[in-house]
Amino acid sequence: MRSSFTLLLPYVILASPTPSLCHSLDYRNWNWKRALSLWERGEERNVPEEGYYDPLQSGGSMLTQIPVTYPAGQGEPLNAIITGRSDARVLVDAEVNGGLRNYFLSFGFSGECLGQHSGSDQAANLGDGNGYKNETSVIRWNYGDPELGSCKETIQGGNHFRYWVQDGPQRNTGAVFLAASYEKPIAQQHDIIPNGYNLGRDWLIGNITGSSVPTANLTNTTTYTGSTSWAGYTYQTDISYVSGLLADTNDGINHNITVGLDGVNSVDGLVAVLDIRITASPPSSSAGWRASPISLRYLICCVLLLLTSLSFVPLF
Numbered sequence: 001m002r003s004s005f006t007l008l009l010p011y012v013i014l015a016s017p018t019p020s021l022c023h024s025l026d027y028r029n030w031n032w033k034r035a036l037s038l039w040e041r042g043e044e045r046n047v048p049e050e051g052y053y054d055p056l057q058s059g060g061s062m063l064t065q066i067p068v069t070y071p072a073g074q075g076e077p078l079n080a081i082i083t084g085r086s087d088a089r090v091l092v093d094a095e096v097n098g099g100l101r102n103y104f105l106s107f108g109f110s111g112e113c114l115g116q117h118s119g120s121d122q123a124a125n126l127g128d129g130n131g132y133k134n135e136t137s138v139i140r141w142n143y144g145d146p147e148l149g150s151c152k153e154t155i156q157g158g159n160h161f162r163y164w165v166q167d168g169p170q171r172n173t174g175a176v177f178l179a180a181s182y183e184k185p186i187a188q189q190h191d192i193i194p195n196g197y198n199l200g201r202d203w204l205i206g207n208i209t210g211s212s213v214p215t216a217n218l219t220n221t222t223t224y225t226g227s228t229s230w231a232g233y234t235y236q237t238d239i240s241y242v243s244g245l246l247a248d249t250n251d252g253i254n255h256n257i258t259v260g261l262d263g264v265n266s267v268d269g270l271v272a273v274l275d276i277r278i279t280a281s282p283p284s285s286s287a288g289w290r291a292s293p294i295s296l297r298y299l300i301c302c303v304l305l306l307l308t309s310l311s312f313v314p315l316f
């Protein structure tokens with residue numbers, strides 16, 4: 001009973017007439033503090049020409065660790081990297097001031113449904129001296145609804161990614177490593193669709209460039225440029241596909257039995273490397289963030305959020 005209640009809640013909220021503010025307000029508060037501490041660390045960054053260090057060169061891995069897999073020890077590929085050469089504002093994990101979360105919103109991806117963390121944690125070792133760390137967060141395709149679309153993704157499946165920042169004491173580049181994949185609906189235990197790692201990466205890139213990426217024809221010389229905007233910020237993203245970081249393989253890849261098909265490996269060996277410039281920003285730095293009025297909806301939403309936490313079971 002409890003689990004079906006949890007499942008239905010997002011629908012209850014989705015069914016109400018205007019989008020909820022609760023989640024984003026909640027996030028913004030939390031992000032202010034976080035953003036500040038990341039800014040401070042940014043001062044110590046040391047970024048090589050590529051914009052990141054290959055984790056493998058210093059004891060890390062381009063595959064994640066997952067608590068339980070069959071067989072044990074399989075991981076998911078880190079198949080996209082936002083370089084540490086990108087605009088410093090994008091490398092701050094915040095929605096305000098044109099930060100990383102605002103960049104994700106600019107191509108249709110939002111934080112988790114009502115701020116509730118769902119799905120298992122995965123750990124990555126970026127070779128930066130931090131060892132294995134759980135993901136910073138999980139970001140989901142929002143189906144065109146920035147406030148609540150990620151709830152739909154959680155239930156119906158779709159594109160999503162986890163991310164980690166290479167900011168440890170030994171290799172502090174500020175680069176952001178993404179593990180993108182396209183998952184099936186929750187009713188099918190969130191398995192990955194066939195070719196779902198390569199496709200998850202390329203649909204994400206397609207959302208940035210605005211035209212579809214031919215996954216089967218990519219090489220390590222493929223490049224694209226895309227422009228996306230959100231909250232008054234415009235981002236130019238230069239993308240190049242890079243080989244040599246990931247192997248072209250099925251071995252050790254989570255769900256490799258169903259993901260690799262028709263002679264195509266679960267992981268095609270390419271990583272999409274993203275360099276981001278901010279080409280336009282709001283007239284005043286405060287314009288990107290407006291305080292929203294506290295409404296009855298907000299209060300209802302918070303009560304529901306509380307209920308969700310109380311009745312939350314690790315089903316998602």
Ligand SMILES: *[C@@H]1O[C@H](CO)[C@@H](O)[C@H](O)[C@H]1NC(C)=O
Nearest residue numbers: 120121122123132133134135
């Ligand atoms: C990741 O989070 C889980 C709880 O979801 C915790 O048990 C585990 O110790 C964490 N792993 C790391 C490497 O921090």
Ligand SMILES: *[C@@H]1O[C@H](CO)[C@@H](O)[C@H](O)[C@H]1NC(C)=O
Nearest residue numbers: 141159203206207210211212
């Ligand atoms: C954008 O993302 C959606 C969801 O993953 C995908 O269906 C669509 O094909 C993507 N758009 C492009 C142009 O790749």
Ligand SMILES: *[C@@H]1O[C@H](CO)[C@@H](O)[C@H](O)[C@H]1NC(C)=O
Nearest residue numbers: 212213214215216217218219
């Ligand atoms: C991929 O390359 C093949 C052979 O060059 C070509 O026939 C096909 O149209 C390409 N597919 C896409 C989606 O670009």
Ligand SMILES: *[C@@H]1O[C@H](CO)[C@@H](O)[C@H](O)[C@H]1NC(C)=O
Nearest residue numbers: 219220221222241242243244
């Ligand atoms: C691309 O891959 C080929 C091997 O398939 C390799 O010889 C070449 O150096 C790579 N080029 C780049 C730019 O990484």
Ligand SMILES: *[C@@H]1O[C@H](CO)[C@@H](O)[C@H](O)[C@H]1NC(C)=O
Nearest residue numbers: 071074250251252253256257
């Ligand atoms: C999947 O990976 C495991 C190693 O984790 C390997 O033994 C197995 O052969 C792979 N399965 C396929 C279908 O490639």
